[in-house]
Amino acid sequence: GAVVSQHPSRVICKSGTSVKIECRSLDFQATTMFWYRQFPKKSLMLMATSNEGSKATYEQGVEKDKFLINHASLTLSTLTVTSAHPEDSSFYICSAREGEESYGYTFGSGTRLTVV
Amino acid sequence: GIQVEQSPPDLILQEGANSTLRCNFSDSVNNLQWFHQNPWGQLINLFYIPSGTKQNGRLSATTVATERYSLLYISSSQTTDSGVYFCAVEEDTGNQFYFGTGTSLTVIP
Numbered sequence: 088g089a090v091v092s093q094h095p096s097r098v099i100c101k102s103g104t105s106v107k108i109e110c111r112s113l114d115f116q117a118t119t120m121f122w123y124r125q126f127p128k129k130s131l132m133l134m135a136t137s138n139e140g141s142k143a144t145y146e147q148g149v150e151k152d153k154f155l156i157n158h159a160s161l162t163l164s165t166l167t168v169t170s171a172h173p174e175d176s177s178f179y180i181c182s183a184r185e186g187e188e189s190y191g192y193t194f195g196s197g198t199r200l201t202v203v
Numbered sequence: 204g205i206q207v208e209q210s211p212p213d214l215i216l217q218e219g220a221n222s223t224l225r226c227n228f229s230d231s232v233n234n235l236q237w238f239h240q241n242p243w244g245q246l247i248n249l250f251y252i253p254s255g256t257k258q259n260g261r262l263s264a265t266t267v268a269t270e271r272y273s274l275l276y277i278s279s280s281q282t283t284d285s286g287v288y289f290c291a292v293e294e295d296t297g298n299q300f301y302f303g304t305g306t307s308l309t310v311i312p
Contacts, residue, residue, distance in 0.1 A: 121300055125244075130289065131302040146299075178244055182300065191236045191251035192291070192300055197244040 089115050089185035093195025100171055100202055108166045108198045110181030116161035117183035121192070122154075125178040137164040171202040205230045205294050207303035215309045216280050224275040224306045226290035234293035234300070235266050237275050239286050246289070249275070280310045 090113040100106050110120055118139045123131040135156050136144040143156035153175075155167040164183075168175050180197040206229040216222055226235070237249040250257050250264040252273065257264055261280075266273040273290055290303040 119298060123302070128307075130305050131291075133299055133301055136299060180244070180246070191234060191248060193248065194238075194246040197246075199244070 089183070089193040091181065091183050091193045091195045093181055093198055095198060096196060097199045098201070100200070102172055102202055103170055105167055105169045106171055106200060108168075108179055108181075108200075110164045110166070110183070110195050112162045112183045112185075115183075115185040117164075117185070118161060120158060120164040120181055120183045122156060122164075122166050123180045123182070125180065125197075131180065134166075139164075168200065171200070173202045176200055176202045204299070205232070205292060205301055207290065207292055207301055209288075209290060209303040209306050211306060212304065213307045213309075215311065218280060218282060218310055218312050220280050220310075221276070221278045222280060222308070224277070224288055224308075226273040226275070226292075226303050228271050228273075228290075228292050228303075230271070231295040232268065232271075232292040233295050235268075235273055236291050237264055237273070238289045238291065239284075240289060240305075241286055249288075277308075280308075282310045282312055284308060285310050 092111045094109045120137040122134045125131045134149045137156045137158040139158045145151045158164040182192045182194045208227045210225045238246045252264045252266045254268045261278045263276045288306045293300045
């Protein structure tokens with residue numbers, strides 16, 4: 088079945104630095120990938136839709152200059168948290184869909200970001 | 204955007220008991236999935252079920268799209284079933300995939 092790989096799984100960074108998270112579809116091409124954020128004991132909040140070869144579509148309230156998304160190829164989307172602050176600490180997870188209809192969405196294993 | 208509500212928010216079961224989790228959504232959907240999130244955060248896809256009924260072992264799911272709800276049944280629960288269960292839907296009108304509020308299940312021996 089479809090596999091989505093996310094890296095790194097865990098990262099600790101200092102305030103003010105930037106962190107890049109990668110999301111790869113391993114055995115299929117994905118023109119669209121999604122990025123989510125999850126706070127402890129909360130649901131997953133959709134941040135943005137990553138579109139291959141074009142700009143990402145951000146959900147209301149998500150700062151596009153803070154969370155830069157690049158989808159340069161059909162198998163890779165990246166999320167960069169710029170000038171990170173402690174309140175950016177969270178669990179970030181990406182997803183992609185293999186086919187248009189039949190398989191649903193597959194999720195990466197997530198990245199736990201801690202900003203100190 | 205579409206609203207996705209799950210109930211109950213929390214559930215504690217004795218091992219061996221059965222349970223039903225519910226997912227209500229506010230608009231027409233062309234995709235609905237149920238997930239189990241394990242303690243490490245990994246989302247395990249349980250069912251892709253935009254309509255109809257499916258079964259997989261002790262788990263089954265039913266989606267009644269016309270009435271905008273889906274049910275996840277867990278029979279003979281085991282301690283390893285503990286975790287958070289999410290439903291997620293994709294609206295007919297767009298390709299965003301939104302998560303429900305989740306049900307936290309604890310199965311005690």
